[in-house]
Structure formats: structure tokens, C-alpha cells
Amino acid sequence: MYLMQCHYCESGAAYAAEKNGIKVGLCEQHFRKRVEELADSEELQALREQINIDRTDWMRS
Numbered sequence: 001m002y003l004m005q006c007h008y009c010e011s012g013a014a015y016a017a018e019k020n021g022i023k024v025g026l027c028e029q030h031f032r033k034r035v036e037e038l039a040d041s042e043e044l045q046a047l048r049e050q051i052n053i054d055r056t057d058w059m060r061s
């Protein structure tokens, strides 16, 4: 069950990230894309902290 829709497409959001106080939903595909874009940035650190609440098994392995 998805509570949010992906910010970039029609898919249901698998992850929720908060940016500038606005909650943004991301599907699996777009989430990974964002992570690649944000690699080594402070924003990624914040995103990682945020998603630790959700399922991040693919990141840990």
C-alpha cells in the first residue's frame, strides 16, 4: 500500500524524502536515480537518515 505518489512519475512512492520541509515521494527507480545524482553530497546524507526509517535493505547489502 502506497501513501504517496512518486514525484517524478505515476508510480506509487516506495520512499519518502523530505526536502526543504516538503515531503517528496519517490518510487524505487527514481529513488535510486536520485541517490546516484546526490552521491557524496550533504543532501544524500540527509536522505539516508530519512530513509533509515523505511526499508533500505538494498543499500546495506
Ligand SMILES: [Zn+2]
Pocket (backbone or CB within 6 Å): 006, 007, 008, 009, 010, 011, 026, 027, 028, 029, 030, 031
Ligand atoms: Zn518515479
